Amino acid sequence: MxxxxxxxxxxxxxxxxxxxxxxxxxxxxxxxxxxxxxSFKNMAQVYLMPPKLIRFQPILDNYIYIFKTQHYGTYITNSAIVAVASTALSLLLGVPAAYVIARYKMGKANTAILTARLLPNISILLPYYFIFSKLRMIDTFAVLIISHMVLSMPLIVWIMTGFFQDIPIELEEAAIVDGCSRQRCFKDIILPISTPGLVTCSTLSFLGSWNNFQFALILSGEKTRTLPVSLQYFVSGADIRWGRMLAATIVVIVPTIVLTMILQKYIVQGMTVGAVKG
Amino acid sequence: MKKIDTFINKHIKWVFSLPALIFMLAMIAVPITMTLVFSLNEWNLLMGTGMKFNWGKNYMDVLSGSEFWQSLAITVYYTTLATVAEMLLGIAIALVLNQNFRGKNVVKTIVLLPYMMAPIAVGLMWMLFYEPSSGLLNYIFTSVGLPRSAFVSAKQTVIPSIAAAETWQMTPMVVIVCLAGLSSLPLDPIEAAKVDGATPIQTFFQVTLPLMTQTLFSIGLLRFIDVFKSFDLIYAMTKGGPANASRTLNLFAYETAFSYYKFGTSSTMLMILFVIVLLLSVGVMKIQRKLVEYYGG
CATH class of the missing domain: 1.20.5 (Single alpha-helices involved in coiled-coils or other helix-helix interfaces)
Known part of the structure; x- marks a missing residue:
């Protein structure tokens, strides 16, 4: 009992x-x-309440529209170019910097990076618009890539500094005693064991650029329009073409969902750097 | 080649860090200084006149106008509402997910999804649910006997409605950080409380919560700053409307610059926004340090 x-x-x-x-x-x-x-329904079906959640006739019209009439193929390519290039360049500049910040305990640099991360983006956007329109660089990939690097670099340096600090220094000291130069030691010993950290910060940097709206809104144009910016054009006054807009929304969010499902562990690691350790 | 190698080896500290430092200085310190200069000038692009130094008149004008204070009040209201909601929900969800159960990783991934999505996409998604006449939420409201709501199209409900979307998207950040905080807690005090016969609720409020103070403060302030300067979601949902009821400082400054081309006035607002965020950030770091001293890390 x-x-x-x-x-x-x-x-x-x-x-x-x-x-x-x-x-x-x-x-x-x-x-x-x-x-x-x-996103697989027409306007009337979207508005139908109670909604048909399972048994309805899915239509592809919305997707055909955004890829054939609009240029979603191009927007995907544009977004991917900017995200990949800004991530790669930020890694190139940011990872070595993070390494010496961690090894030489450059505390001031760390505070500066944190400030850069907390900065309201819009307070640097106005001068960007001013400078880059003077240089006739609005609506070029270069300006989008540079501006996204400003967002991803502090993130990369922040995450990688935390990561490098946890690598025991003895590992390098032995190699340096054996006559290995510091840069070779960084390339041959440190980088290979840093893959998890690099995956973490690359993922977050890629997603940050892929999702970025505010910088692209001001600095892109018809030639370089990225996915998030394209979304707003479905809204004109009170009239929203729901089906088409939702198809576009799905196109924007599917890559992020797939990446999150594959790399959840790394993303979680990146999000908690600094927040828990203090 | 050999020479370059020895040079790098000797000065690795600067060779490795200078490119990044110079880039960030050029792209952040220089623009902020420019914004400061703009903010001290009368400058309207539509008038076609150049910049004219006006001895801080912009600051007087902005700070003495009611529109700025109204916008600041909206920003604080929105930020407080969203931050409090995110913190409470985040802690609650983290406590559930802190248990061991099958499929925990899958659940964690699902919880993380909204956070990884573009805020502009999240905003538009929620506009579909908020659709006043035939949206999903009003359908659910009327089905359970609640009155219909105008959501983002009425002045009274617009801020809570956007804050709800913000909460839906950003709570995962709080969950993840709290989970990490919970898993790094020492087990002894919690075990001791259990042995002493404390109920789970007592244990939570008297043992777990005090041990989590540092983590909660950090993430709470970080969330506050993030929401305070957020732009995408509000822009996607209302662009500041109806009748400026959701026009936060960020949107106000944006509108002043890119709809009215008053670059001087806009820069003034941006400088004020920048100083507020800077003060908040200094607060974050100070409090973090104090707490570390107090609790010994």
Whole structure:
């Protein structure tokens, strides 16, 4: 009898806990599912309440429209070019800097980076617009890449400094005693064991650029329009072409969802650097 | 070749850090200085006249106008609402996910999804749910007997509605940081409390929460600063409307520059915004250091 009661209580607890987890998961998944299915519906179906959640006739018109009539293929390429190039260049400049900041304990540099991360982007955007329109560089990939580097570099240096600090210094000291130069030691010993950190900060930098709206809004144009900027053109006054806009939204968010599913562990690591350690 | 190698080896500290430092100086310190200079000048692009130094008149004008204070009040209201919601929800979710259960990693990934998405996409998504006549949320509201809401199209409800979308997207950040904080807690005090017969609720409020103070302060202030300067979500949903009811400082400065081309006045607002964020950031670092001293890290 007592054993039975214990079992029932345990089962009850598990059911309750599963309920709690569902309360957390459903508010995230249901909106995403709703947007996904709405992107396969026409205007009338989108507006139909109660909504048809499972059995409806999916149509591809919205997707055909955004790729054929609009230039979503080009926008995807533009976004990818800017995200990949700004990440690569930020790594090139930021990772060595992070290494010496960690090794030589350059505390001031660290404070400067934190300040740069907390800075309101818009307070540097106005001068950018001014300078780059004088240089006739608005609507070029160069200006988008440079501006996104300003956002990703502090992030990369911040994450990698934390990562390098945790690598025991003895590892290098032995090599240096053996006559290895510091830069070779960095290239041959430190970088290979830093892959997890590099994956973390590259992912976050790529996503930050892919999602960036504010800089691209001012600094891009018809030739270099990126995905987030393209989204706003579906809204004109009160009239929103939902189906098409949601298809475009799906195009913007699917890569980020896929990356998150593959690299969750690394992303979580990057998000907690500095926040917990203090 | 050999010479270059020895040179780098000797001066590695600067060879490695200078390119990044120079880039950041050129791209951040220089523009901020330019904004400061702009802010001290009368400068309207539409008038076609150049910059004219006007002895801080912009600051007087901005600070004495009611529009600025209204915008600041909206910003503080929006930021407080979203930050408090994110913190409470974030801590609650982190406590649930801190348990060990099957499929925990999958759940963590799902929770993380909104945070990784473009804010502009999240804003437009929520506009679909907020659609006043035939949107999903009003359908749910009427089904359960609640009155319909105008959400983002009414002055009273616009800020809470945008704050809800912001909370939906950014709570994962709080969850992840709290989870990391929880897993790094020492187990002894919590075990001791259990042995002493404390209920889980007592343990949470009297043991876990005090141990988490530092983490919670850091993430809370970081979230506050982030929301304070956020732009994309509000721009996507209302562009500051209706009747400027959701025009935060960031949007106000943007509008002044790129709709009215008053670069001088806009720069003044941006400088004020910059100083507020800077003061908040200094606060973050100071409090963090104090707490580290107090709790011994």
């Amino acid at each position: 007592a054993v039975n009661q214990y079992k029932i209580r345990k089962l009850l607890k598990q059911v309750l806990f599963a309920g709690l987890v569902l309360i957390i998961v459903i508010p995230v998944l249901f909106p995403l599912y709703f947007v996904l299915i709405s």
